[in-house]
Amino acid sequence: MVGIEDVAAAAGVSTATVSRAIRGLPRVSPRTRAKILATAKELGYVPSSAASRLASGKTRTIGVLAPYVDRWFFGKAIDGVELELHDRGYNLSLFNLGGRTQPRERLFSKAMVHKQIDALLLLCMYLHQEEIDDLHTIDMPLVVVGGPVPGCSNVGIDDYAAAKSVTDHLIGLGHRHIALLHGQDDSDLNFSVPRIRVEGFREAVHQAGLEFNPDASLFGNFTVESGVEAMRRYMEFPAPRPTAIMCASDEMALGVMFEARRQGIRIPEDLSVVGIDGHEMGAAAGLTTIWQDPTAQARRGTRMLLAELSGEEGAVHNETAEQRLVVRESTAPPRP
Amino acid sequence: MVGIEDVAAAAGVSTATVSRAIRGLPRVSPRTRAKILATAKELGYVPSSAASRLASGKTRTIGVLAPYVDRWFFGKAIDGVELELHDRGYNLSLFNLGGRTQPRERLFSKAMVHKQIDALLLLCMYLHQEEIDDLHTIDMPLVVVGGPVPGCSNVGIDDYAAAKSVTDHLIGLGHRHIALLHGQDDSDLNFSVPRIRVEGFREAVHQAGLEFNPDASLFGNFTVESGVEAMRRYMEFPAPRPTAIMCASDEMALGVMFEARRQGIRIPEDLSVVGIDGHEMGAAAGLTTIWQDPTAQARRGTRMLLAELSGEEGAVHNETAEQRLVVRESTAPPRP
DNA sequence: CTGAAAGCGCTAACAG
DNA sequence: CTGTTAGCGCTTTCAG
Numbered sequence: 001m002v003g004i005e006d007v008a009a010a011a012g013v014s015t016a017t018v019s020r021a022i023r024g025l026p027r028v029s030p031r032t033r034a035k036i037l038a039t040a041k042e043l044g045y046v047p048s049s050a051a052s053r054l055a056s057g058k059t060r061t062i063g064v065l066a067p068y069v070d071r072w073f074f075g076k077a078i079d080g081v082e083l084e085l086h087d088r089g090y091n092l093s094l095f096n097l098g099g100r101t102q103p104r105e106r107l108f109s110k111a112m113v114h115k116q117i118d119a120l121l122l123l124c125m126y127l128h129q130e131e132i133d134d135l136h137t138i139d140m141p142l143v144v145v146g147g148p149v150p151g152c153s154n155v156g157i158d159d160y161a162a163a164k165s166v167t168d169h170l171i172g173l174g175h176r177h178i179a180l181l182h183g184q185d186d187s188d189l190n191f192s193v194p195r196i197r198v199e200g201f202r203e204a205v206h207q208a209g210l211e212f213n214p215d216a217s218l219f220g221n222f223t224v225e226s227g228v229e230a231m232r233r234y235m236e237f238p239a240p241r242p243t244a245i246m247c248a249s250d251e252m253a254l255g256v257m258f259e260a261r262r263q264g265i266r267i268p269e270d271l272s273v274v275g276i277d278g279h280e281m282g283a284a285a286g287l288t289t290i291w292q293d294p295t296a297q298a299r300r301g302t303r304m305l306l307a308e309l310s311g312e313e314g315a316v317h318n319e320t321a322e323q324r325l326v327v328r329e330s331t332a333p334p335r336p
Numbered sequence: 337m338v339g340i341e342d343v344a345a346a347a348g349v350s351t352a353t354v355s356r357a358i359r360g361l362p363r364v365s366p367r368t369r370a371k372i373l374a375t376a377k378e379l380g381y382v383p384s385s386a387a388s389r390l391a392s393g394k395t396r397t398i399g400v401l402a403p404y405v406d407r408w409f410f411g412k413a414i415d416g417v418e419l420e421l422h423d424r425g426y427n428l429s430l431f432n433l434g435g436r437t438q439p440r441e442r443l444f445s446k447a448m449v450h451k452q453i454d455a456l457l458l459l460c461m462y463l464h465q466e467e468i469d470d471l472h473t474i475d476m477p478l479v480v481v482g483g484p485v486p487g488c489s490n491v492g493i494d495d496y497a498a499a500k501s502v503t504d505h506l507i508g509l510g511h512r513h514i515a516l517l518h519g520q521d522d523s524d525l526n527f528s529v530p531r532i533r534v535e536g537f538r539e540a541v542h543q544a545g546l547e548f549n550p551d552a553s554l555f556g557n558f559t560v561e562s563g564v565e566a567m568r569r570y571m572e573f574p575a576p577r578p579t580a581i582m583c584a585s586d587e588m589a590l591g592v593m594f595e596a597r598r599q600g601i602r603i604p605e606d607l608s609v610v611g612i613d614g615h616e617m618g619a620a621a622g623l624t625t626i627w628q629d630p631t632a633q634a635r636r637g638t639r640m641l642l643a644e645l646s647g648e649e650g651a652v653h654n655e656t657a658e659q660r661l662v663v664r665e666s667t668a669p670p671r672p
Numbered sequence: 673c674t675g676a677a678a679g680c681g682c683t684a685a686c687a688g
Numbered sequence: 689c690t691g692t693t694a695g696c697g698c699t700t701t702c703a704g
Contacts, residue, residue, distance in 0.1 A: 016684080082430060
């Protein structure tokens with residue numbers, strides 16, 4: 001295997017110079033650099049990242065910790081990180097939070113992770129207190145994209161405003177009896193996307209002088225399946241049933257729409273439904289929603305991390321991401 | 337930072353022994369091992385992966401090269417790799433094939449990747465000849481999950497059979513005029529999922545003594561949006577329009593269903609639609625499809641890679657994955 | 673079963 | 689601008 005010494009020898013310079021030249025550092029004359037680059041390519045030299053990591057103490061990889069990768073928000077976000085890292089020669093190491101097993105593995109119990117990355121981007125909807133504690137323990141640039149985590153910089157939308165604003169839209173249309181499909185597990189903390197969205201809903205309802213009806217409250221887990229299931233339960237509500245249903249995610253809203261169709265409930269004539277997220281399936285299905293862009297959020301977070309790594313203190317900070325009410329065909333005034 | 341030497345000193349043994357003990361290698365007495373493990377934990381020792389990589393030449397990370405992460409098949413598959421790697425202390429490094437930019441970046445032009453991983457799992461629907469050549473060039477365990485790549489071991493379903501069998505289902509129902517929504521780009525190669533699915537469709541049609549009508553052939557790119565768009569074009573077909581439409585992916589099929597509804601075309605009364613994949617949205621929407629499990633496929637591929645790495649020659653090989661026709665509510669006999 | 677010592681291939685001062 | 693020279697923190701023979 002050809003190493004830096006071979007290149008140095010072949011180019012008639014020292015390894016130090018080769019190192020500088022290859023990495024594009026200053027203090028190398030253009031001629032020397034050109035020659036080195038040429039012989040490096042000629043010899044097919046490829047730096048050993050392992051050696052470089054050991055010597056420099058930098059891994060040039062950033063870690064992404066996510067609960068799932070096969071869910072809309074997370075998939076989009078990971079894609080965003082990749083996009084940002086790609087051209088800068090940074091690597092992306094994917095770690096799983098273990099969202100599917102209870103209890104989730106203790107965050108960073110495997111401290112191994114520590115030494116494998118220079119910075120961490122955390123993707124999540126919520127964290128348990130114990131996990132938050134672990135997080136505060138790690139000593140490297142960190143940003144969370146998605147839900148807010150007390151004490152950590154984060155980039156994400158204002159979920160409270162999002163929930164309030166879709167609900168307001170429903171109310172503005174004249175709905176007075178609105179069902180809620182949320183993902184608020186009792187075990188969740190105060191700072192969790194599911195809970196915040198519920199709060200936004202309640203506030204909107206409240207402000208309109210309506211009352212929040214717990215009996216018209218459905219629980220789901222943010223998947224399509226749970227939307228389908230929720231719609232079945234909705235059908236069993238005593239009449240008069242709510243004229244609209246506000247879902248805490250587009251994925252659940254889509255499930256509701258699918259099942260509604262199966263049940264012969266017309267949308268929006270018989271029932272208005274809204275979601276939150278901006279899933280492309282929702283766009284195709286004509287779902288009214290609050291649009292957000294996880295890819296952009298992740299890119300922003302990644303850039304902050306990179307900036308911090310390149311010495312820019314305070315580069316990582318809180319940032320509220322863009323969101324927008326997108327009215328489509330799944331909402332209409334309730335029938336008189 | 338506490339290093340192996342600190343542990344060795346504290347435990348009163350040599351670094352070599354600590355190394356063996358920590359890694360669970362044999363040739364360490366139970367007592368010594370216990371003591372070392374204890375002091376290591378006590379000191380909060382965490383091995384430096386960089387040093388270990390350099391010294392051992394192994395990175396204990398496997399690379400996943402994918403064109404997208406925010407698409408059903410790929411998201412599921414990446415999840416599968418993670419699942420398999422997680423408990424074995426292996427890392428997952430995610431690389432992008434650059435599916436979104438034309439031309440895709442030359443595969444492994446950045447040979448850097450080489451030294452960062454011990455094995456590679458490639459996720460793709462198809463590859464260009466040039467990329468295949470590059471692939472044959474890399475010297476490490478390799479498996480592709482998804483489309484077949486000449487000369488490389490792969491695990492995936494028999495796409496030809498899949499396409500043929502959903503089409504047969506349609507024919508069996510009595511459809512004689514079936515539209516095709518495919519993703520067969522002219523630039524694609526012979527060995528590409530899009531093309532193979534088209535072939536399966538043609539064969540089914542042929543065998544039934546029907547003719548393949550290029551005019552009833554719609555092009556899409558495997559996204560929901562392209563399904564919506566295709567359905568709009570379908571509406572412009574001269575009457576009598578096809579009574580069924582076979583889509584090369586569930587995502588496209590869902591787009592077709594959404595737009596059909598918008599156009600007032602009832603499914604399956606006015607039009608039968610089928611897809612391929614087993615997307616959970618399809619299940620919720622009642623889409624008839626060929627089910628497959630990308631997560632399982634990726635797990636299988638990962639396990640092969642791991643086995644190969646642990647010395648098991650020939651562990652990586654071709655394997656055809658499970659698939660199954662799932663009949664739901666989107667198909668019915670054509671109207672008389 | 674355990675220890676000594678020679679690297680692994682680069683980077684980072686520090687000189688020149 | 690370029691070269692010298694220590695390491696970086698493990699793993700791995702090879703002895704003992």
